[in-house]
Amino acid sequence: MPDQLIYAMEVSLNGLMAGVMYALVALGFVLIFKASGIFNFAQGVMALFAAMTLVGIQTGQVPFAHLINAVFGTQIHHFGWQIHSIVAIILTVGVMIALAWAVQRFIFQHLVGQEPIILFMATIGLAYLLEGVADLMWNSEIKKLDVCLADGTCLPQGINLAIDEATFNLFGYGFFVDNLDITATIIAIILVAALVAFSQYTKQGRAMRAVADDHQAALSVGVSLNYIWILVWSVAGFVALVAGIMWGAKSGVQFSLSLIALKALPVLMLGGFTSIPGAIVGGLIIGVGEKLFEFFMSSSDLAGALFGFTMNATENWFAYVLALIFLVFRPQGLFGEKIIERV
Amino acid sequence: MWCRFKRRWRRSDDGTTLGFAFAPPTIPFVPAGLEDFRNKEGLDLMLDQTEGYVTADGRQIGPVVMEMKNITLRFGGVEAIKDISFDIREGEIRAIIGPNGAGKSSMLNVISGFYVPQEGQVFYKGQPRPQMKPYEVARQGIARTFQNIALFEGMSVLDNVMTGRLTHMKTGMLAQALWLGKAEAEETANREVAEKIIDFLEIQAIRKTPVSRLPYGLKKRVELARALVAEPSLLLLDEPMAGMNVEEKEDMSRFILDVNDEFGTTIALIEHDMGVVMDLSDRVVVMDYGKKIGDGTPDEVRGNQDVIDAYLGVAHD
Ligand SMILES: Nc1ncnc2c1ncn2[C@@H]1O[C@H](COP(=O)(O)OP(=O)(O)O)[C@@H](O)[C@H]1O
Numbered sequence: 024m025p026d027q028l029i030y031a032m033e034v035s036l037n038g039l040m041a042g043v044m045y046a047l048v049a050l051g052f053v054l055i056f057k058a059s060g061i062f063n064f065a066q067g068v069m070a071l072f073a074a075m076t077l078v079g080i081q082t083g084q085v086p087f088a089h090l091i092n093a094v095f096g097t098q099i100h101h102f103g104w105q106i107h108s109i110v111a112i113i114l115t116v117g118v119m120i121a122l123a124w125a126v127q128r129f130i131f132q133h134l135v136g137q138e139p140i141i142l143f144m145a146t147i148g149l150a151y152l153l154e155g156v157a158d159l160m161w162n163s164e165i166k167k168l169d170v171c172l173a174d175g176t177c178l179p180q181g182i183n184l185a186i187d188e189a190t191f192n193l194f195g196y197g198f199f200v201d202n203l204d205i206t207a208t209i210i211a212i213i214l215v216a217a218l219v220a221f222s223q224y225t226k227q228g229r230a231m232r233a234v235a236d237d238h239q240a241a242l243s244v245g246v247s248l249n250y251i252w253i254l255v256w257s258v259a260g261f262v263a264l265v266a267g268i269m270w271g272a273k274s275g276v277q278f279s280l281s282l283i284a285l286k287a288l289p290v291l292m293l294g295g296f297t298s299i300p301g302a303i304v305g306g307l308i309i310g311v312g313e314k315l316f317e318f319f320m321s322s323s324d325l326a327g328a329l330f331g332f333t334m335n336a337t338e339n340w341f342a343y344v345l346a347l348i349f350l351v352f353r354p355q356g357l358f359g360e361k362i363i364e365r366v
Numbered sequence: 367m368w369c370r371f372k373r374r375w376r377r378s379d380d381g382t383t384l385g386f387a388f389a390p391p392t393i394p395f396v397p398a399g400l401e402d403f404r405n406k407e408g409l410d411l412m413l414d415q416t417e418g419y420v421t422a423d424g425r426q427i428g429p430v431v432m433e434m435k436n437i438t439l440r441f442g443g444v445e446a447i448k449d450i451s452f453d454i455r456e457g458e459i460r461a462i463i464g465p466n467g468a469g470k471s472s473m474l475n476v477i478s479g480f481y482v483p484q485e486g487q488v489f490y491k492g493q494p495r496p497q498m499k500p501y502e503v504a505r506q507g508i509a510r511t512f513q514n515i516a517l518f519e520g521m522s523v524l525d526n527v528m529t530g531r532l533t534h535m536k537t538g539m540l541a542q543a544l545w546l547g548k549a550e551a552e553e554t555a556n557r558e559v560a561e562k563i564i565d566f567l568e569i570q571a572i573r574k575t576p577v578s579r580l581p582y583g584l585k586k587r588v589e590l591a592r593a594l595v596a597e598p599s600l601l602l603l604d605e606p607m608a609g610m611n612v613e614e615k616e617d618m619s620r621f622i623l624d625v626n627d628e629f630g631t632t633i634a635l636i637e638h639d640m641g642v643v644m645d646l647s648d649r650v651v652v653m654d655y656g657k658k659i660g661d662g663t664p665d666e667v668r669g670n671q672d673v674i675d676a677y678l679g680v681a682h683d
């Protein structure tokens with residue numbers, strides 16, 4: 024097998040793993056969009072906020088320490104304790120539920136029935152508000168995120184030796200696949216399966232689907248829209264936490280994390296705004312596509328030989344251009360409902 | 367065809383015509399708003415008595431379930447409902463009729479909590495009802511259908527019907543997540559009720575079909591199934607037969623009568639087709655331009671000059 028093909032396979036595999044992350048963020052978008060018609064620009068910031076809160080709680084940081092110290096002239100920064108990962112995750116879930124409640128109570132409850140563009144603007148405001156609050160609460164320095172279980176096993180990092188060995192035996196070249204990516208993929212699969220089970224088999228899941236389908240009909244069968252919206256924002260907050268943990272463990276918890284939200288946009292264009300399978304497949308396509316394209320365009324043997332030039336950093340724009348092409352030829356995305364304008 | 371409507375059969379044996387007649391009134395006109403009305407024999411039926419009354423076809427009607435008192439509803443300058451009072455008794459089929467734009471749907475929306483009237487009071491089961499959200503009204507046991515069909519288009523017929531059981535699902539989120547015994551038993555029980563209603567309304571063949579693929583007439587039936595499966599104490603139907611062909615209308619009429627007969631469900635329905643209303647209902651409220659212009663048995667209402675004028679389009683002064 025030619026070397027280039029083998030490298031391309033490795034690149035695709037890693038692209039698949041990166042795609043899982045995009046899919047997770049896109050999933051949060053789809054959940055909220057389906058249930059309330061709100062395009063939540065703040066989904067990425069929610070992932071950042073969740074990850075920062077998790078680290079803050081884990082390491083015993085005093086929330087709003089800078090503010091408190093500035094006002095009272097104190098010098099407190101840490102409680103002086105470490106909290107166990109599992110406990111910290113549970114507490115963070117609590118914070119995300121409280122956030123969901125606050126978002127509904129103080130913002131969207133007042134905007135019921137408004138134009139989608141107004142709701143969208145509100146989420147942009149929310150995104151920057153949340154970024155500011157996250158900064159104020161936990162300060163903006165880059166933090167290391169380690170999630171460990173009770174027996175001391177942490178999220179695994181580094182090369183997966185089994186894949187390395189298997190591919191070496193097969194191709195004479197060992198693939199580099201990060202253990203963290205594999206874990207992220209497994210957790211994402213479990214998360215999606217759990218979400219599907221929740222929406223299919225529980226009362227709350229049924230009510231969620233009902234609200235996503237028709238508000239008026241949902242009301243008539245006794246579903247409180249307000250409750251479901253808080254629930255959906257909570258679930259989206261939980262998904263954001265999972266994405267935040269994975270991303271944070273990989274590249275540290277930092278403000279650039281909120282930028283992954285932007286990558287979720289082309290994912291949604293591809294997958295459709297209302298489709299959960301679409302979010303997943305779209306995420307994977309973008310993940311693989313941008314890695315392969317980068318590999319191809321930056322290689323002097325491939326693009327260089329073919330076009331006489333090479334390009335770098337195509338990952339910055341590839342996803343958006345792909346989405347643009349999709350928009351022109353299939354505006355509803357791969358799985359989205361066909362948009363039919365009634366005349 | 368006639369015998370398909372049990373009650374039409376029974377009612378027609380007194381020889382009266384059943385469609386809306388433009389015949390001269392046979393009974394004295396009963397002014398709107400008066401709380402008494404007369405039955406065919408001219409006997410007083412005291413509406414405030416709690417025991418109820420017996421219908422012409424021999425069904426026992428119970429006490430007042432829902433009472434609307436001096437309801438006024440405005441949309442900006444438009445008065446959709448003007449100071450209307452009427453009641454709905456247990457076990458009866460109560461119709462609201464009137465020309466387009468009369469305020470019938472608005473009235474149903476007030477009962478089901480979708481609209482909040484500016485004036486007036488709603489009494490439910492003898493208690494004054496505080497202002498309620500539509501979902502709270504639904505949880506009190508009032509189910510409804512919509513004039514323009516509000517189904518969950520993305521779900522199958524069975525899933526749609528199952529959402530009608532939401533108010534009966536009690537098990538907590540955690541128990542359901544872990545699929546504990548109680549959760550499973552509850553799901554099974556709810557499924558049984560749903561299947562029973564699906565059989566009853568003869569929609570077994572389309573159980574798994576996505577609702578979006580159904581023709582209009584069947585959608586209306588699925589919507590009825592979803593409302594019915596909640597085992598409501600009051601069922602509100604907004605033009606259940608609108609847009610149907612004759613055969614579909616007859617089927618739907620039969621189902622409405624059967625529901626009332628078999629489950630004893632109290633039904634308030636809006637209908638445009640006077641003939642159908644006259645056959646189905648025990649008592650009729652007639653609305654025109656937001657006002658109540660008649661209230662009584664079908665025969666009484668049919669003879670009411672104001673009602674005849676409204677339906678013939680006599681100019682208002
Ligand atoms: N949501 C609404 N906003 C404004 N006006 C309304 C609304 N609903 C009903 N109306 C007005 O109230 C009047 C009665 O309407 P409706 O109750 O739908 O009549 P019907 O069902 O008897 O045909 C109409 O003039 C209608 O335009």
Ligand SMILES: [Mg+2]
Nearest residue numbers: 470471472513
């Ligand atoms: Mg109407």
